[in-house]
Every structure is written in C-alpha cells, then in structure tokens.
Amino acid sequence: MRLYAAVVLITVCAVASAAEPARGPAPKPNCLDARSMSEARQASDRSLAVMQADGRRFRLELGEDCPAAVADEQASVLAREGWVCGTGNEYLRSGQRLCPVSAVTEIDAKAYAELALASHRRHGEVATLEAVEVRAEKRRGFGGSAQYCLNPRYMRGWNEDGKGLVVEVSPQRSGGNRYYRVELAHSCPELFDATTIELRSGMGISAVCGNPGDVVVAVPEMRAGEGIARSGGALSRIQCPIATVYPIDK
Known part of the structure; x- marks a missing residue:
C-alpha cells in the first residue's frame, strides 16, 4: 500500500556550543517546538497541520499564499531558538521562498484529522494507512x-x-x-x-x-x-x- 508520506520539516537553528547558554523556555504556552516536529501536511495555500513528536498538534497559518510550502523535502522553519509562536519574524522556507508565519494554534485530534484529509483532497489523493506496529509501548x-x-x-x-x-x-x-x-x-x-x-x-x-x-x-x-x-x-x-x-x- 503506497503511503502519501508527510513531509518532515527541518528546523534551522544555530547549533549551540558548550559556551552558549541553554535554550530558553517557550515564550508562550501555545508555541510550536519546531525542533520536535514529526510531520507537516498542507491543507490549503495558507494553512498547515503540524504534529510534534510528543503528540501535540498545531495549525500554522501563513501570511501569504504558499501553495507548495512543504513540497520541498528540505523545507525548513526559521524561528528564534526553534519556537514558533506566530509573533512575527518566523518563516517557512521552501526552496528560495520565505513564507511568513502569521499564527500558530494548538488543535485537537479532530481538527488535525480534518486538515490532514484536506491536504490529500486538494491534490486529488486518497488517504492511506502505513503498516504501524508498537512493541514494548x-x-x-x-x-x-x-x-x-x-x-x-x-x-x-x-x-x-x-x-x-x-x-x-x-x-x-x-x-x-x-x-x-x-x-x-x-x-x-x-x-x-x-x-x-x-x-x-x-x-x-x-x-x-x-x-x-x-x-x-x-x-x-x-x-x-x-x-x-x-x-x-x-x-x-x-x-x-x-x-x-x-x-x-x-
């Protein structure tokens, strides 16, 4: 069964050396930790569904139309210390284009599922299920x-x-x-x-x-x-x- 795989975004952050201070806490409770993103799916030209490794789900709104924001497998997020909060000066980079992030909202499982399905349907695709197995929790x-x-x-x-x-x-x-x-x-x-x-x-x-x-x-x-x-x-x-x-x- 072919899986329409989610595009995993790469967070672009400065690599901290031993002499540099530790990463600070999230500026706001609803900030997305771009360093722990596990998948991203584009539901519309300005909307993405993003999941963190810990299971938290977010909707990212872009400030302008970026219809192929995650089409590039090397797409990356530019944000201070990797925290994406929708407060400005945060970007999704795809190829040579920078798409400004205008809002970040934490969402529930239902909203995430709806956005993920929309990402398939906008391309005329069918959502499929990859073989998944869990051992020892x-x-x-x-x-x-x-x-x-x-x-x-x-x-x-x-x-x-x-x-x-x-x-x-x-x-x-x-x-x-x-x-x-x-x-x-x-x-x-x-x-x-x-x-x-x-x-x-x-x-x-x-x-x-x-x-x-x-x-x-x-x-x-x-x-x-x-x-x-x-x-x-x-x-x-x-x-x-x-x-x-x-x-x-x-």
Whole structure:
C-alpha cells in the first residue's frame, strides 16, 4: 500500500556550543517546538497541520499564499531558538521562498484529522494507512496517518457513547492508539439497533479515513415478531457514510 508520506520539516537553528547558554523556555504556552516536529501536511495555500513528536498538534497559518510550502523535502522553519509562536519574524522556507508565519494554534485530534484529509483532497489523493506496529509501548514505524485513519482488520469492539461511534482497535497495530472516534456524515439511528458493524473502505483499501465511500455497515438486531428485509437471503444492512476518523483518549 503506497503511503502519501508527510513531509518532515527541518528546523534551522544555530547549533549551540558548550559556551552558549541553554535554550530558553517557550515564550508562550501555545508555541510550536519546531525542533520536535514529526510531520507537516498542507491543507490549503495558507494553512498547515503540524504534529510534534510528543503528540501535540498545531495549525500554522501563513501570511501569504504558499501553495507548495512543504513540497520541498528540505523545507525548513526559521524561528528564534526553534519556537514558533506566530509573533512575527518566523518563516517557512521552501526552496528560495520565505513564507511568513502569521499564527500558530494548538488543535485537537479532530481538527488535525480534518486538515490532514484536506491536504490529500486538494491534490486529488486518497488517504492511506502505513503498516504501524508498537512493541514494548514504543512507537516504531509511525507514519502519521494513524492520526486520521484506522485499519478495520484490527478492530476489537465498538460502542455508542452518546456522542457517536467509538471503535476499539489493537494499539500495537495503530500507532499506539486504542480508541478512535468515527464521525458520520449524518445521523444514523440504525446503529443503536445494530448487533454487528463493519467498517468498509470506499476505495477498497485497508484504511478507513473519511475518504469518499467509506461507510459503517450496520446489521440491525432481529426482534421477535418483526420481519427483517432480506436481499439475496442476507439480513438487511444499513450503510452510514463516514466523515472523519481520529484517535481519542478514554
């Protein structure tokens, strides 16, 4: 399965010598630590989704249109001591171009997933899921897309929690994530009566991300005295379109 890999930005900072003072703390609580960025995805000409190695997620807004800001694999961030806070004099350098950073906002898993999906769709691409395995609670081979995709093969269980559908997966195969929120494109009350569900990719791939055609297939509970619609001898199945997938804590 081909992965549309995130472009990892390289932070350009002066290398501190032993005689130089240690790096200072972040000027503001919501500053992005560019030295620990693990991936960046461009959602629009002026907006990027960036993740740190510690799992914190950010949206970077640029002060001007930079449609290919992370197309260059050597793209870099220029910021004092590597802290990007949106306070000015901070730039994303791509090739010979400097794109000013105008704002930095810490975001949640849902917002990150939406921006990451937008980065694929703006190029007509399909979000895919890289093989991810975790051993001894250490992340290995983390490819980023486990932040907005899941592999139905590793689903262990599911439930409705009043806010929507929550799916439990194998964390060893899902970038360390155990639970995912699967948001639907519209209300699907049939899930309340479902005895089993299936997550199905509309692209025929081993990842459900909110791509076009991704659905939850629900098999309703059969109650005494009620007829069940059949098609070709099979129990009626209801398909609920998936809008977004993202990991949650529980």
